[in-house]
Amino acid sequence: VSVAVSCSTIVVGADGDDDRGQNSEFDNQDDNDYEREYYDLEPNYGSVYIFTRQLAGGWVQTTKIAPTDVAKKNYFGYSVAISAHTVAAVTYGGSPGSAYVKE
Numbered sequence: 001v002s003v004a005v006s007c008s009t010i011v012v013g014a015d016g017d018d019d020r021g022q023n024s025e026f027d028n029q030d031d032n033d034y035e036r037e038y039y040d041l042e043p044n045y046g047s048v049y050i051f052t053r054q055l056a057g058g059w060v061q062t063t064k065i066a067p068t069d070v071a072k073k074n075y076f077g078y079s080v081a082i083s084a085h086t087v088a089a090v091t092y093g094g095s096p097g098s099a100y101v102k103e
Contacts, residue, residue, distance in 0.1 A: 013077025
C-alpha cells in the first residue's frame with residue numbers, strides 16, 4: 001500500500017487489489033493448497049483509490065483507477081504521488097514498468 005496527500009485529497013495505491021474474485025473459489029481448501037494456489041493464481045493487477053475531504057470533515061472515495069492494460073503481477077499503484085490535481089501511479093512488476101498520470 002502506498003499513500004500520497006495533497007491538501008484535501010488522499011491517493012491510496014493498492015498494488016495487490018484485484019476485482020476479479022480470483023481467491024473466492026479456494027475458501028474451502030486446506031491452508032497449504034490455498035497458499036500455493038493463491039500465489040500461483042493471484043493476478044495482482046492493482047488499483048488506485050482517490051479520496052476527497054468533505055466540508056463536514058469526513059473522507060469520501062471519489063475515484064478508483066484500475067487500468068485495463070495492466071498485466072498480471074504488475075502491481076499497479078505500487079507507488080503513488082499527487083501534486084495539485086495531478087495523480088501519478090506506477091507499476092512494480094513486469095518489464096518494462098509503467099507510469100500512469102491522471103489530471
